[in-house]
Structure formats: C-alpha cells, structure tokens
Amino acid sequence: MTAELHEELTDPHADQLDHGAASSRPLKSRISEPQPRGAKIHGNRPVDQSEAANRFMAATEHEAMHDARLWDLRQKRDKEMHGIEEWEELRNLASGIKEHTLSKLDYYLELFEKNATANGIKVHWAKDGAENNAIVLEILRSRGVERLIKSKSMLTEECGFREFMAENNVEVIETDLGERIQQLDDEAPSHVVVPAVHKLRTDVASVFAKTIGSDPDNADAHYLTECQREATRPLILSAQAGMTGGNFVVAETGTFVVCTNEGNADLSANTPPLHIASIGIEKLIPGLDDLAVFIRLLSRSALGSPITQYTSHFRGPRKGSEMHVVLVDNGRSARLGMEKFWPGLKCIRCGACMNTCPVFRRSGGLSYGATYAGPIGLIIDPTFNVHKYRNLPYSSTMNGSCTNVCPVKINIHEQIADWRRTLAGEGEISPVKKVMMKAAGEVLASPVVYRASLPLGRSALRHLPHFMLYNKLNTWGRKRDIPETPKQTFNEWYRKNRKQQDEGKKS
C-alpha cells in the first residue's frame, strides 16, 4: 500500500515478499527450533540482559527472523519519512507540543477532567498501578462483571493488571492478536507495537495447539489467525466490559484517541456496555490540531504505514452504556521532576527506537526482563527500580540511531550515558566494572605507569590494554581474533624518528 502512495521512491527490496505472502510460505527449516525465553528474574536482583541475549542469539533462526523483521520496519519507516518533506519539522513540533504539555500538565489534566466529565465520561485518578487495579476492579465488581475484553496497553503491563484480575477471578481476554498469543503463552509482550515479534510461526502454532486446539503441524499464519478468531469471537461477544488504553488524551475536547491496526480496541470499547480506559498522565495533548501532528508521525515511525487502520476518537458513552477513564501516575510525576530523565515522558510508544536498535534486534525484547525493552526501556525502567534495572543502560553501544528515529526527539542515547553516570554515582554499578574503571583511571592518568603497563612482545593474551583484559575471562578473544602487536608503538617510533627534530625546532 505504501508503494502505491509514493511511486517516485524506488523500492530496494522489491524481491521481498509482502506480509501476506510471506506469512504463508513454509519456513526454511523443517525442524522447529525451540523458542528462547526471556531474562531470568530473581526477585530484586539486577537483571542480566546479556545472558538472555546470548540465549536468544543461540537460537539462530529466531534471531535472524527477528533482526530481519524489525529492520524491515525500520526501512519502511525510512521510506515513509522520505515521502514527507516536512518530516524533521514535524518531529520538532511534536517534541515541542509534548514539552509544552508536560510543563503545564496539571492544567491540562484538570481541563481534560472538566471537559470529559461534561461529555459524560467518569474520570478517576490513580497514583500507582495498585490503585488503578483497585479502581477498575471496584467498577467491575459493582456491575457483576466476570469477563473483560481488553486491547493492548503498555500501562496495564506496568500495573500487573492481568495477574491482579486473575487473582480476583475476573477473566481477561486480550483482543490484539499478538498480545493474545503472548497471553496464551504466559509471556509478557516483547515489543510495544508488535508484542509477539520474537516468535516464529511454528512457536505460535505450538501455543495455539496447546491452548485452543489448532493443528500443531500447521504454521500457516492465515490458518492460525482464523483459529484464533473462531476461538475468541464468542468470548468477545459475551464479555460484560471492555478495556482499552489510550494513545492520546485531548484536553480541550475531553476526548481520547486509540490507534490500532486490527480494530480490536473498537471491539473492546464498543461491544460491551461498559468501557474503561486506563491511561498514563503523560498522554495529554492540548487540542485536536496537536493530535494531527502525532497521527502523521505515529504509524509512520512504528510500522512504516501512513496511518493506523483505526484511529478511534472516544467522546463519551453510547446511550445506555458507561465510559470511565482512569488517569494513572505510576511514577510519572516523580520522573517529571528528574532533571535529566523527564524527556522520556514525551514517548508515544511507537517502538521506532526498538526497530532501529542493533542490540534489541539481536537480543529480543524479553531479554530486558522489564516492561519496557530496547532503548526507551533503558532510560525508563531504572526510574521504576534503580537496582533491578541497573545493568540495562549498559545494553547499548550508544550509537545514537534511536535518538534520530524518535518522532518526539527524545535524546535517548544521551540519557543512556546520563544513566550510567547516575548509577555509578549512586554505587549502582557492578563490582567488575567499578574495579576495572578505577584501575584504568589510575593507569591512564600517569604516562609513566601507562607506558610501563603496555605488555609488548609477550604472550598474545597480554597484547590488550589492561583495562580491556582485567576480567576473569578474556571476552574479546571468544569470537574475535586479537590484533597483532607491531614491533613498536607509535610513541616509540616518534621518540626514535622525530623527537630530536622537535627539540631542534624549539632551540
């Protein structure tokens, strides 16, 4: 579809099958590779992203598919960007609108509450995930709801919403296909936009075979989707309440907007007589003109499509039904007060930073062991738990691609560096890093010590500077050859060949 819109752009990947054709093609390998699972969580212990990433990469078919699929999204995004002359101006505008709104957040929140209430929406306030869950449960209980259909929402992931509802005997059915796959597999979403992107079709076939009784040997995407539709539609039609998140909350009109490609939010919102939307307070924007800027950026950045299939505006309850909005803080106010890290609140959850991140593409989103994975996760997760997520800011080469695809211009790679500084300053740094850097700092501060430390002409393993080698295992040499050491350093060459000239110049 995008190709039709921008014919002047040549497609460098014309030989690549489109989604529909590719998803029915038999997979290359007959033997299905088991799906690698995410990070191992041990209570509050710091998550070891690299360990999980190594397991993900060891599943070579998964890693190759994941990298190719997300890189394809990045390329589609680039193509859309080139179709919009004022792209960089739009990014500036979007960033400015978010900064403005965040700087007057209290005003816009109250304005929304006033206008939404006038529209017939019941507005609630939740300071954290637990309060959100309690408010929603209270609404459901008082109306005797036993089954809730729900569209994908990262906020509810933050709140542990599904687990909470399960404990309280409310059945939750996810209506987004990817999210439903993840729910049936008892896994968190691995990506904010494409939650099951780390799974091969064979993985989905095996999940569906176990949970909804599909043919375990049939991994055709159309077949699998149809099986899911057949299994879920009756549940959707009989649910007593629907839940959505919200992509944008418009203060001046007292409305909110949900963007999906499957229309599942509309199913969740419009089928039952009760619609509850839990939305983070950073989703506020002033007016509908502002919304236009974001709608142009969101899907282009996320999936490389000009717009989401459904952009639904919710204005108030239908006749004979109810609409509730829960405005959730859950750490956002505190983040707004963080000098270095407040710009993370501009995020519109498009996932472009994940698609472009070379580390994310090779690690899988579940390797981060946190609600938010990838570059945006590295700078948001430590605000929830600084100790548990202290290693995440190191899961980056700080290459800066994320910052430059971000439609709201969050300085992600700079914040990653700032987090490292903050964590080291607070003592939240692994002992091995700390010891190595202290040693490196000592050696490099003194030319004499430094020159004496250069292990020239010794065994191959000693040819690396100490700060790279001071590790129980010489990680450099596992998959890389160690550079050959020349006969002399540049310093030695210079002293031998040029130093006298310098002295001569001075006299």
Next chain:
Amino acid sequence: MKVGLFVPCYVDMFHPETGIATLELLERFGVSVEYPVDQTCCGQPMTNTGCEREAARTEELFVRNFEKYDYIVTPSGSCTNQVRNNMTAIEQSDAVKHVRSRTYELVEFLHDVLKVDAFPWAEFPHRVALHNNCNTLRNLRIASMTERREEPFSKPKALLKMVKGIEFADLTRPDECCGFGGTFSVFEEGVSAKMGQDKVTDQLKSGAEYVTSSDSSCMMHQEGCARRMGANLKYIHIAQILNGARA
C-alpha cells in the same frame, strides 16, 4: 598554525602506521605538527562506563598535554567526541574549553579547517567499503545519516573521491553500528561479536576488498571478527589511503 597530534591508546599500541600516516599527511599540507610524548588517553573508557570521577585525572593530563596548541588533531572520531562533548569530569577552565573546542577528528580537520581539495600523491585502485563510527556519524555529523530526512553528504567520501582509482562498495546497512561500542565490546561480548559478524558479512556481500574508516577502534573489532570468520577483507585507516598508501 601549531597542531598537537593525539594518537589514541589503541592506535599507539596496535596501529602505529595510522599515527605515522596522520602525521605525514598533515605535514604534506605544511602544518607544523607536534606529538606530546606524555599523552595517554582521552578518558573515554571510564566516561562511557559512567565512571566520571575515575576519568578526571586522565582528562586533566590530556589538557596539560594539549593546551598550548592551536588545534588538536586525532585519527579518531570517537575520541574527538569524548573531548569535545563529554570531557566534563573536570572544572571547565579556559584551558579545558580551549582544548575541547579545538580538538578535531582528522577528516573534519582536512575537510573543514584545511579545506583540502586534492591528494595528488594518493592512488588506491581498489574496491573500498566505508565505515563511519557512530560517534563520528551522529555526534560529530561527519556524514548524513539514514535516520534523518536531510541532504546526503559525507566528508570522508568527499575526501576519498579525490583519490585516484578508488571504487566504492555499498553496504546494505551503511549506518548500522558494528557493535564495538568501547567497553561494550568486553562487557556485552556476545551481542558485540554478533553485530561485528553481521557487519563483516555485509562488507563481504558488497564485494569490497578493503574497508576503511576514520576510526581504528571499530576496525580493530571488525578485523578481529573477520579473521575469526576467515573472511578475505583488509582493513585500512583513511589516513593511510589519503597519505598515498598503495595497498
């Protein structure tokens, strides 16, 4: 114009020929170059790991070594980025500010300061893939990046185009990070090596004989991966090509 030559630690140790080519190349343009022999490092390993305090004395030493020069030139964009944008562990005295604003990566210096328009001695009749270090690309803005909608430009390519006989090999992911990332290469060894292997595979597919870059650090990592993979690729610093290296 008095230029202080900064030869980063890994160039000093593993690629002295890059330091020599940088020095000779600058001298070809009549620049008076000195190499302060007491230099060590720019402080990047510590700063990148977040250990600012541990970087302070190395930064002080850097400023002491280079404050007397009009310009500081180095064959490394990532070290330039450290000095120019991240040397914040020490008090920002006039000397520190001078050093930070006067430090240039070699390609920038040739392109923007000396405004070089010919390398009559240079000839490199080979198929070459260009690699831009991420700091050099996105922080120093040595070339346009595919993430942004902007007019294409490339300072290293503009210089290389003046070299007789050179042919360029195009990569499918020209801006993709190769996975070196400084201390990332040892702390996150698995992902780092995988990214390096993917970069080498892309370079091989492009039909390149040589890979060149204005950063030895990325190439040290890529070369390490290429050798282990048995890939037939040669890595050469841009300073050597511009200084007239034949092969």
